[in-house]
Amino acid sequence: MAENRVALVTGASSGIGRGIALRFGSRGMRVGLAARRDRRLKEVASQIEGSGGKALAFPGDVRDSAFAQRAVDTVVDAWGRIDILVNNAGIGHYALVEKLSDESVREQFEVNVFGPFYFTRAVGPHLKKQKSGQIVNIGSMAGLVGFARGTAYVATKWALTVNDVVHAVETIVDQGPNSDIREIVVQVRDRS
Numbered sequence: 522m523a524e525n526r527v528a529l530v531t532g533a534s535s536g537i538g539r540g541i542a543l544r545f546g547s548r549g550m551r552v553g554l555a556a557r558r559d560r561r562l563k564e565v566a567s568q569i570e571g572s573g574g575k576a577l578a579f580p581g582d583v584r585d586s587a588f589a590q591r592a593v594d595t596v597v598d599a600w601g602r603i604d605i606l607v608n609n610a611g612i613g614h615y616a617l618v619e620k621l622s623d624e625s626v627r628e629q630f631e632v633n634v635f636g637p638f639y640f641t642r643a644v645g646p647h648l649k650k651q652k653s654g655q656i657v658n659i660g661s662m663a664g665l666v667g668f669a670r671g672t673a674y675v676a677t678k679w680a681l682t683v684n685d686v687v688h689a690v691e692t693i694v695d696q697g698p699n700s701d702i703r704e705i706v707v708q709v710r711d712r713s
């Protein structure tokens with residue numbers, strides 16, 4: 522039953538993450554919302570509460586592993602479980618390689634790869650204790666193919682995809698073939 526489920530969505534302050542969080546909320550789910558912009562998170566939270574769901578806002582940066590741990594643990598403390606983690610927060614800076622700064626490359630990897638790693642690591646013990654749950658990584662078609670001026674972004678989405686597949690296999694090996702813990706990557710296609 523969707524309404525009994527608990528989710529945590531990163532990058533819930535705008536775009537795809539906001540849409541996912543609102544959809545979960547409209548189905549009566551309890552949703553944790555993570556992103557940096559507090560005011561936007563509060564708006565999403567109040568829309569969810571208005572549509573019959575429950576929400577908790579976690580303003581913070583997914584590049585901070587302590588923040589990921591705190592958000593996951595607070596969701597579990599508040600609602601007793603966590604069924605779905607959506608690693609959605611992501612950024613892309615598109616330019617020729619020689620125009621990409623150190624900071625830009627580092628930031629893209631920290632948000633798009635390290636962030637999902639921190640949240641996945643934090644949620645793992647809870648899913649194993651429950652013996653169920655889903656991790657959904659929001660990838661990109663760039664994680665399957667590639668495009669000019671997208672080197673760093675494309676590399677982050679390939680890394681996210683490989684991490685996802687290897688961790689999914691690791692979970693099956695660790696938990697057995699009948700495990701009800703699943704991990705998928707959704708390769709979103711650009712709107713344009």
Ligand SMILES: NC(=O)c1ccc[n+]([C@@H]2O[C@H](COP(=O)([O-])OP(=O)(O)OC[C@H]3O[C@@H](n4cnc5c(N)ncnc54)[C@H](OP(=O)(O)O)[C@@H]3O)[C@@H](O)[C@H]2O)c1
Binds near residue numbers: 535581582609708713
């Ligand atoms: N839209 C597309 O066409 C498309 C295509 C392929 C893949 N995708 C993927 O889909 C995901 C969402 O994209 P979108 O288009 O919805 O982007 P968006 O509207 O720009 O939203 C990005 C979200 O990530 C959050 N975020 C960024 N950096 C963060 C950080 N350091 N810490 C915490 N949160 C952070 C932002 O929140 P704050 O700024 O409030 O922190 C925002 O909520 C991304 O992973 C993207 O790569 C999108």
